[in-house]
Amino acid sequence: MQDRYDPKEAEPRISKFWEQAGIYAFDQNSGSEVYAIDTPPPTISGTIGIHHFFSYSQADFIARYKRMRGYNVFYPFGLDNNGIPTELLVEKLHNTTAEREGREKFVALVEQETKNYEKMYREVFARMGISVDWSLLYTTINSDVQKASQLSFLKLNEMGREYRKETPTIWCVKERTALSQMELKDMVLKSKFVTLRFSDEVVIATTRPEMLPACVAIFVNPEDERNKKHIGKKVRVPIFGQEVSVLADKRVDPEKGTGIVMCCTFGDLTDIEWYKAYGLQLRIIIDDRGRMLGEYFNGLTIRQAREKIIADLKEKGYLIEEKEIEHTVNVHERCNTEIEFLVKKQWYIRYLDMKEKLLELGNKLEWHPQYMKVRYENWVNGLQWDWSISRQRYYGVPFPVWYCKKCDEPVFADEGKLPVNPINDRPGKACSKCGSNEMVPETDILDTWATSSLTPLINGRWGEGGELMKKIYPMDLRPQAHDIISFWLFTTVVKCYLHTGKLPWKSAMISGHALDPKGRAMHKSLGNVIDPLLYIEKYGSDALKHWASLSKLGDDSSFQEKDVMTGARMANKMWNMAKFSRNNLDYDEAEAGNVMDKWVLAKAAFAVRDATRNLDEYNYAAAKRVADELFWAVADDYLEFIKHRIYKKERSANYALSEAFLTVIKLLAPFMPYVTEDVYQNLYAQKEKKKSIHVSGWPSISQKFASQENLEKGERIRKVIVYIRQWKHNNKMALNAPLESITIEGDLDEGIEDIKGTMSVKEVRKGKGIAEIPETGLKISIERGAEAL
RNA sequence: GGAGGUAUAGUCUAAUGGUAGGACGACAGAUUGACAUUCUGUAAACAGGAGUUCGAUUCUCCUUACCUCCACCA
Numbered sequence: 001m002q003d004r005y006d007p008k009e010a011e012p013r014i015s016k017f018w019e020q021a022g023i024y025a026f027d028q029n030s031g032s033e034v035y036a037i038d039t040p041p042p043t044i045s046g047t048i049g050i051h052h053f054f055s056y057s058q059a060d061f062i063a064r065y066k067r068m069r070g071y072n073v074f075y076p077f078g079l080d081n082n083g084i085p086t087e088l089l090v091e092k093l094h095n096t097t098a099e100r101e102g103r104e105k106f107v108a109l110v111e112q113e114t115k116n117y118e119k120m121y122r123e124v125f126a127r128m129g130i131s132v133d134w135s136l137l138y139t140t141i142n143s144d145v146q147k148a149s150q151l152s153f154l155k156l157n158e159m160g161r162e163y164r165k166e167t168p169t170i171w172c173v174k175e176r177t178a179l180s181q182m183e184l185k186d187m188v189l190k191s192k193f194v195t196l197r198f199s200d201e202v203v204i205a206t207t208r209p210e211m212l213p214a215c216v217a218i219f220v221n222p223e224d225e226r227n228k229k230h231i232g233k234k235v236r237v238p239i240f241g242q243e244v245s246v247l248a249d250k251r252v253d254p255e256k257g258t259g260i261v262m263c264c265t266f267g268d269l270t271d272i273e274w275y276k277a278y279g280l281q282l283r284i285i286i287d288d289r290g291r292m293l294g295e296y297f298n299g300l301t302i303r304q305a306r307e308k309i310i311a312d313l314k315e316k317g318y319l320i321e322e323k324e325i326e327h328t329v330n331v332h333e334r335c336n337t338e339i340e341f342l343v344k345k346q347w348y349i350r351y352l353d354m355k356e357k358l359l360e361l362g363n364k365l366e367w368h369p370q371y372m373k374v375r376y377e378n379w380v381n382g383l384q385w386d387w388s389i390s391r392q393r394y395y396g397v398p399f400p401v402w403y404c405k406k407c408d409e410p411v412f413a414d415e416g417k418l419p420v421n422p423i424n425d426r427p428g429k430a431c432s433k434c435g436s437n438e439m440v441p442e443t444d445i446l447d448t449w450a451t452s453s454l455t456p457l458i459n460g461r462w463g464e465g466g467e468l469m470k471k472i473y474p475m476d477l478r479p480q481a482h483d484i485i486s487f488w489l490f491t492t493v494v495k496c497y498l499h500t501g502k503l504p505w506k507s508a509m510i511s512g513h514a515l516d517p518k519g520r521a522m523h524k525s526l527g528n529v530i531d532p533l534l535y536i537e538k539y540g541s542d543a544l545k546h547w548a549s550l551s552k553l554g555d556d557s558s559f560q561e562k563d564v565m566t567g568a569r570m571a572n573k574m575w576n577m578a579k580f581s582r583n584n585l586d587y588d589e590a591e592a593g594n595v596m597d598k599w600v601l602a603k604a605a606f607a608v609r610d611a612t613r614n615l616d617e618y619n620y621a622a623a624k625r626v627a628d629e630l631f632w633a634v635a636d637d638y639l640e641f642i643k644h645r646i647y648k649k650e651r652s653a654n655y656a657l658s659e660a661f662l663t664v665i666k667l668l669a670p671f672m673p674y675v676t677e678d679v680y681q682n683l684y685a686q687k688e689k690k691k692s693i694h695v696s697g698w699p700s701i702s703q704k705f706a707s708q709e710n711l712e713k714g715e716r717i718r719k720v721i722v723y724i725r726q727w728k729h730n731n732k733m734a735l736n737a738p739l740e741s742i743t744i745e746g747d748l749d750e751g752i753e754d755i756k757g758t759m760s761v762k763e764v765r766k767g768k769g770i771a772e773i774p775e776t777g778l779k780i781s782i783e784r785g786a787e788a789l
Numbered sequence: 790g791g792a793g794g795u796a797u798a799g800u801c802u803a804a805u806g807g808u809a810g811g812a813c814g815a816c817a818g819a820u821u822g823a824c825a826u827u828c829u830g831u832a833a834a835c836a837g838g839a840g841u842u843c844g845a846u847u848c849u850c851c852u853u854a855c856c857u858c859c860a861c862c863a
Contacts, residue, residue: 004826186862193863206863219863252863261863268862327862374793375858382859482857517801519856550802550812554794556856560801562813565826572826580823625803625811636828729830734819 001582001682005575007540007568011674015126018677023692024067024131026074028468035071036472037063038456038505039132040480040488041078041140044117045085048124050544050559051522053532054514057548059479060130061620062509064670067131068698074472076136076459079121081114082145083448084175084334087395089113098394103423106395107141114139128532129541129673131694138458140451141397146419149451150400151463152495153389154412156349161498164410166345168265168272169388170330173290173302174337177392178346185333188326194310195258195321198235202246203320205257207327209313210305211264212237213294214283218246219261219274224254237262238318239309240296247278266341269384286340288392302340346390347399347444351494355380361493366507368618369554372482379486387494389447396445398422404431405438453491456504474502479509482554509618512556514548519558535564542672543567549624549671570628571675573635574665578679580639581661584646586654587687595750596641597656598705599714603633604663605706608699611667620670627667634660637718644757659701666699716776717751720744723773724759727782736760739782745769746778 018024037059042052067073080086090110091097098106122134138145156162169178195205202218215237220227230246237244244262251270252261263274265282274280285293292298292305300308313319330339351358358380367373390399400413400420411427413420422441430437454462456478460469480488489508496504515521516528523529535544546567551557592598607630614623638660645653662684669676673694680693690696724742728735741763742755752764769779 004824186859204863208863253861257863259863263863270861270863329862371793378792378859384860486858513857515856521856552803556795558801560813563801566812569826573824576824576827578823582823622803628811635824639823640828725829729818732818735829736820 001575001579003579005572005675005678007542007571007674008537010678011127011129011536011541014674014677015129018131018692018694019126019134021691023694024073024075024133026076026133026136027072028471030072032070032072034074034471034476035063035066036074036459036475036477037076038459038475038478038492039076039078041080041138041452041455042121043083043085044079044081044089044114044121046089046117047524047529048121048532049514049522050530050532050535051514053128053544054548054557055479055481055511056125056128056130057545058511058553058620059477059509061549061624061670062477062479062615062618063131064673064694065615065620065623065698067694068666068669068696070697073131074136074459074475075132076138077122077125077130077132077134078137078455078458079114079118079139080448080452081110081117082140082396082451084393084395086110086114086141087393101394103394103398104421110141110395111139114141124533127536127541129545131673136459140448143419144461145451145454145458146397148454148458148463149397149446150413150418150420151415152450152454152457152499153400153446154415154418156495156498157412159498161350162347163350163386164345164347166343167348168275168341169344169346170385171288171340171342171344172332172335172337173286173288173340174335175332175393176288178344178388178390179332179339183333184330184339186328187331187336188328189338190324190326191329192306192310193257193323193325193327194313194319195323196238196313197318197320198238198262202230202233202235202260203258204260204262205321206262207325208264208267208306209309210292210297210302211262211267211285212309213240213242213296214264214266214285215240215242215244215262216265216280216283217244217263217274217278219249219252219263220246220259221250221252221254222248223250224252224259226254227259230260239312239316247274249274249277268341272341282343284343286342288342288344290337290340302338344390344392346388349387349389349450349494352383352386354494355383357497358490358493361497361503364503365493365505368507368509369552372485372508372510372554375482375485376490379490387447387450387491389450390444391447392443393445396448397451398445399442401442402427402439403442404434404436405440406436407431407434409433410442411439449487449491450495452488453495455492456496457499462499473500473504475505477507477509478505479511481513482510483513485510507618510554512551512554515556515558517559517561530559535561539564539568540571540674542571542674545671545673546570549620552621553618567672570631571672574631574668574672574675574679577635577639577661578683581657582683584649584654585658585661585683586651587658588655590651590655592652592656592705594645594650594652594656594754595713595717596638596754597652598710599718600634600638600656600660601701601705602707602710602714603630604660604699605701605703606711607667608663608701609703609706612698615670623667624671627664627671630660631664631668634664641718641721641754641758663699663701666693666696669693713750716748716778717754719776720748720751720755720773720778720780721758723780724755724761724782728759731784733784738762739784741765741783743767743769743781743783744778745780746776748778 063075090113191207197203231248233246234243263271266272292300297305362376398421402411402422409431456475460473543564547563607626611623611626642653665676665679677693738760743765770781
């Protein structure tokens, strides 16, 4: 064994060994029970941060635990390259745009770049010690996945779960695409709240005066004493002059503004509801780039239009009041652009009717931690739109659909021909309605969530009819972070349920976020993203995992370098223990007759029991604490207790050390996979005839040692030793300085030799003691003996 | 506006209806053979208020603060 443990040397060497020996390979032919994990595919966006290390490590703890428990672990890896972050990355790298290249060419570019990134991700994740089977790698844009995604589209269509409709759609004018509710976030923006005179009596306050040309009605609350007299009247819209009716609707808040609201197509969600409910006219004034239509505004942006109309209203005397306000608006989460509502033909997945079923499925899923379920339930209860899956973009999975040029009837691709790109491919059949052969391709692409919601099916090679699907589905675990419960988790439940009638997994393990040392979320824009490789280089991956294992599942955790240092210290300590122990192990069962030997074996047996229970509940942090406690009890205490015996090759001590240390490294193997492997290879692999600690089985120390009596007897001796240590310390003696004698009063038979040997006491007498040793019922007096010169 | 979470030494955190544990840091000390990436010891904390209880840091309620998510946003 090497003198020092150097993770920088050891970890890459061990990673290589794992890969070559296929330690983490899923065995297609094994008869062992399968444990399948639906690994989150990280987005290819160019950076891997310490937040990846944090959450992937937490899932990895469980994967490694299950593997040691004998499961045939299906732990795949995916790369998400079907999305805007990847699109932007590739556009930047090649100084082009998806639009310029065209879909086919751009996808090829992405696939080519993905090859490079695949290598990088693979190296980094392997270096992080994530025990996935790389042969199960998938990427979300490759043709297999496109095929699965398109197949899903066709099947849902057959099931009557999809419809195409011209409806007001949430729209981003910057990226010129429809959005789903999931892609929105709140933002507080400065705005102007202006009060306008429509007539002498009808006065309206609004933040969107530029919508005036789209005004189609005025609303007041039917109960509003102040304003109900206007109901049924007609007024003229200032400047634009169209005549609109004043209608009554209880959605109007009489307290807000003047209590009178204008309804425009479309300023907000309520406008859409009114438009539908009262069959109002449609006046479109914004195009898909956010430019204003019509002579008056003539191509101005929305903001310019707002300024112009306010100035004009002021000049013409319609403006009564103008106030600067801050209000919260919905923006597109990626580009922070305020959303608009435009009318577009879109494909939808109908699921608003499934709310109850979805809640029921949420109840069936085992949530870890439990309280995360509420987020799912809130989301389901708050759904207002069916799932819009059309995106007006160039890069992504195309819809397998054409439309009849004559009658607009959709023509769907044949399942056998998938994947198709309707822009280049032909449907190969005529319109079923009018028989025409002239087709217009669908140029939209599918929402990325429509594809990533299929990961359990993608992993099972669904649609290929193989055995894999049966083996792994439903999967056992979905690990993911809490921020995408309403996206990835939710959409996966929806789609997988529709396709299989089953919940996609048994349990969900929801991790928190890694925060920077000041407790702020890590964002590229804040510049506080930490590169895990920096710390892996400095302290080792095991050390970094120590930090990741400290915080409870679901809790956010700020990155603290000192926790990494503690981990590095542990790894070093373990290595030194191994060096010390290697010549002092007795692998064959010997009678553990000594009180301290029984103590350490009892501790080890209890630790296995507790760690197992905690890991079964996905409480890796508690399991890690149990393992740590055992580790330090062996390292700091037990080793000191037995040194005097181990040199004499006492079989009982050597056997107990061998068992206890093996238990320690096995309990810690999921958390510190490298150093435990190295120690195992040096000390135990041959004896156990196993290739790796990670497939060597969970510690099997006999529970016969787990007796309260063994524990308490040893604990009492330990307290006596601690007391003497403290006494020596207070009396400025070195801990190994000899003591002439001690006198103990009370019932103590076993352990006297251990006290003598550990604390260099020449003689232990029975008799009157002076000082009480806490919690032992013993009294003690200590005779220091002749002072050394 | 609604929902959920959190609040423990200087810092990061754990557990618990009855002595609040650990880590880093601080301070004091030991030490030559597994380990200075060591060991031993000391000081140091339950956000505020009310209630339930023999007893509350723990359970309940309220207040405050922070973090999420959702809704509204004329």
